[in-house]
Amino acid sequence: MSGDESTCWTMIESAAGADAATRESFARVYEPVVRAYLLARWRGGPVREHVDDAVQDVFVECYKSGGALERASRDRSGGFRAYLYGIARNVALRVEASRGRKVHGVGGDDDVLVQQAGDEPSLSRVFDRSWAESMMRQARERQQAKAQAQGERCVRRVELLRLRFNDGLPIREIAEKWGEPAEQVHREYAKAREEFRAALFEVIRFHRPECTAAAAERECLELLGLLGSDGR
Numbered sequence: 001m002s003g004d005e006s007t008c009w010t011m012i013e014s015a016a017g018a019d020a021a022t023r024e025s026f027a028r029v030y031e032p033v034v035r036a037y038l039l040a041r042w043r044g045g046p047v048r049e050h051v052d053d054a055v056q057d058v059f060v061e062c063y064k065s066g067g068a069l070e071r072a073s074r075d076r077s078g079g080f081r082a083y084l085y086g087i088a089r090n091v092a093l094r095v096e097a098s099r100g101r102k103v104h105g106v107g108g109d110d111d112v113l114v115q116q117a118g119d120e121p122s123l124s125r126v127f128d129r130s131w132a133e134s135m136m137r138q139a140r141e142r143q144q145a146k147a148q149a150q151g152e153r154c155v156r157r158v159e160l161l162r163l164r165f166n167d168g169l170p171i172r173e174i175a176e177k178w179g180e181p182a183e184q185v186h187r188e189y190a191k192a193r194e195e196f197r198a199a200l201f202e203v204i205r206f207h208r209p210e211c212t213a214a215a216a217e218r219e220c221l222e223l224l225g226l227l228g229s230d231g232r
Helices: 008-016 020-041 046-063 079-103 120-150 152-166 171-178 182-207 213-227
Strands: none
Touching: 008 020, 008 046, 008 079, 020 046, 020 079, 020 120, 046 079, 079 120, 079 182, 120 152, 120 182, 120 213, 152 171, 152 182, 171 182, 182 213
């Protein structure tokens, strides 16, 4: 998200074209989402040991000549999130089928094929929640980058959000810690939240450039709902 005209499709098309730096960025954004889905799908089962290989297989499917990124369409319903979910699911099914063939006839039973695999609705929600967490992380990074460019006061507001949400400190304790009136810190806190929401909105528009402003706002609320909080 380095430029105003850049979108996820810019990154996808560049990664499909074998640009090494873009592929690194692509993996950094999407690998945690894929890994969380596979870990949830195979938690507690014997296939769990294949998570690392399966994650790698997802990206092989994306990068190979004629692969998933080359076939990705801007017009696909659900955007790239739905498309990536389909890729990860197909790789998981392939791993499970391979595992099933290996244990068949040697004392294994259907439990080997991971009971969670039949619960796609909840697994889809795991994927969506991990996607939401990735969007929040990108929004925090974007807010931090903007703050560093805008000066110390903006950086301090990012720190305020960290103290409030990561450390769980109430505003009054932060005000005491900083030696500032609580009312002033409350005002800075409100502004910091506005800046975070603006950064999140920009991240959403990066990943869903086709969205209208109203649709992007709805997706923002959906992401926050998936996390059960304001994302901070």
